[in-house]
Amino acid sequence: MTSGLGRVDMGARLGDAEVQRVYSDVEAYYGARVAKYGATPRGVDWSCQATQSLRFVQLLRICDFAAPFALNDIGCGYGALCAFLDLRYPDSRVDYLGVDLSRAMISRARRRFRRTDRRFAVGRASPRPADYSVASGVMNVNVGYSRAVWEDFIAAVLQDMRRTSRRGFSVNFMSDVVAASEAPDNSPETRLYRTSPERWIPYCENALGCSVETLENYGMREFTLLVRCRQNLAKDLPLRH
Amino acid sequence: MGAMIKDSTTLEILVQLNKRFDTESLPEMIELQKEFSVFSNKRSLRQAFALLGIVPTDWSERRRWYKFLDHLKTYPSDLPKVNGHDRVIKAFRDGLAAAAPIPISIKCHSAAEDPRVTVAKGRPVVFTIETHLIVSIPTTPGREVRKQVAEIVRKRRAAKKK
Numbered sequence: 001m002t003s004g005l006g007r008v009d010m011g012a013r014l015g016d017a018e019v020q021r022v023y024s025d026v027e028a029y030y031g032a033r034v035a036k037y038g039a040t041p042r043g044v045d046w047s048c049q050a051t052q053s054l055r056f057v058q059l060l061r062i063c064d065f066a067a068p069f070a071l072n073d074i075g076c077g078y079g080a081l082c083a084f085l086d087l088r089y090p091d092s093r094v095d096y097l098g099v100d101l102s103r104a105m106i107s108r109a110r111r112r113f114r115r116t117d118r119r120f121a122v123g124r125a126s127p128r129p130a131d132y133s134v135a136s137g138v139m140n141v142n143v144g145y146s147r148a149v150w151e152d153f154i155a156a157v158l159q160d161m162r163r164t165s166r167r168g169f170s171v172n173f174m175s176d177v178v179a180a181s182e183a184p185d186n187s188p189e190t191r192l193y194r195t196s197p198e199r200w201i202p203y204c205e206n207a208l209g210c211s212v213e214t215l216e217n218y219g220m221r222e223f224t225l226l227v228r229c230r231q232n233l234a235k236d237l238p239l240r241h
Numbered sequence: 242m243g244a245m246i247k248d249s250t251t252l253e254i255l256v257q258l259n260k261r262f263d264t265e266s267l268p269e270m271i272e273l274q275k276e277f278s279v280f281s282n283k284r285s286l287r288q289a290f291a292l293l294g295i296v297p298t299d300w301s302e303r304r305r306w307y308k309f310l311d312h313l314k315t316y317p318s319d320l321p322k323v324n325g326h327d328r329v330i331k332a333f334r335d336g337l338a339a340a341a342p343i344p345i346s347i348k349c350h351s352a353a354e355d356p357r358v359t360v361a362k363g364r365p366v367v368f369t370i371e372t373h374l375i376v377s378i379p380t381t382p383g384r385e386v387r388k389q390v391a392e393i394v395r396k397r398r399a400a401k402k403k
Binding site for chain 2: 041042047048049050051053054057218219220
């Protein structure tokens with residue numbers, strides 16, 4: 001079985017060295033973006049603050065803001081979600097941890113937010129369990145890898161999010177049909193990963209044991225999956241650092 | 242535009258604006274307006290366009306672009322007691338909130354012919370089939386403004402010599 005679906009259905013199959021290479025390339029890609037565009041939406045490949053925020057609106061639908069909670073932000077970039085939380089939910093108590101592969105991004109995030117409930121870590125996955133996890137745009141730029149390899153990478157990210165989320169997590173993907181002009185970078189070595197909800201819903205339901213709600217039709221050529229955990233694995237499983 | 246920002250910047254901004262509000266991108270803009278009230282009385286045009294990332298790529302031009310947007314407050318419009326700045330905001334706000342929204346186009350017209358910011362429905366370019374909401378900004382080409390200024394200075398000097 002060499003199709004992307006087969007690989008993912010059988011679990012992430014990337015070897016350690018290959019995984020490390022993918023993560024290194026992702027880190028290099030975003031390190032270069034932030035060096036070029038700074039701590040701005042363009043620095044994390046979004047066209048503007050408004051579209052970046054509209055994605056946060058969708059992703060945060062997984063959270064229950066009625067009570068305090070802990071949130072992991074995977075691929076947090078320069079911490080734009082912190083500013084959004086402060087603006088949109090000024091009275092809510094969110095214990096936030098932003099995680100990113102890029103040291104340059106985390107360094108900028110730490111400079112921007114110096115609060116005890118806003119913390120950041122360099123890494124692949126969150127070093128702690130939280131009530132919820134979100135990942136915005138993490139799956140979009142495949143940094144030149146084949147679809148099969150990239151889907152293994154996505155499966156690994158989803159597994160990590162599942163493992164470290166007590167109640168649920170949310171992720172967004174670009175839809176199948178996207179104009180070429182939407183590409184954040186038209187250079188030939190950078191390609192976008194596009195998919196459909198049907199591609200990842202069965203994986204989240206069957207392999208990760210979750211229930212999934214799909215958000216579409218919010219004006220963008222993409223969709224958001226709200227993945228609710230049927231069982232709290234985060235309290236039982238050892239964390240990978 | 243014209244005197245306040247470079248002609249090349251004007252062209253770049255027009256391309257950005259017309260791309261963000263064309264048929265293809267309209268659903269996104271409608272959703273952004275619904276969610277964040279991007280165009281409203283509580284937010285200046287400078288803030289709205291900054292939020293949408295509609296800014297010159299040339300950093301040195303950004304300050305001039307924002308200054309130009311503020312300067313629109315001194316322009317008249319096709320609505321009585323509504324200045325050019327507020328007219329643009331109203332056009333975007335009403336257009337995006339319409340029951341059947343249509344694409345929005347921005348274009349320029351000669352300030353010498355009509356000094357007002359105008360809003361009308363029509364086809365902005367000959368190959369467009371759809372009706373657009375056309376927001377038109379009065380503009381004086383930079384070269385013309387520079388000529389006018391040079392002429393004023395020349396006349397002043399001549400008057401001084403006398």
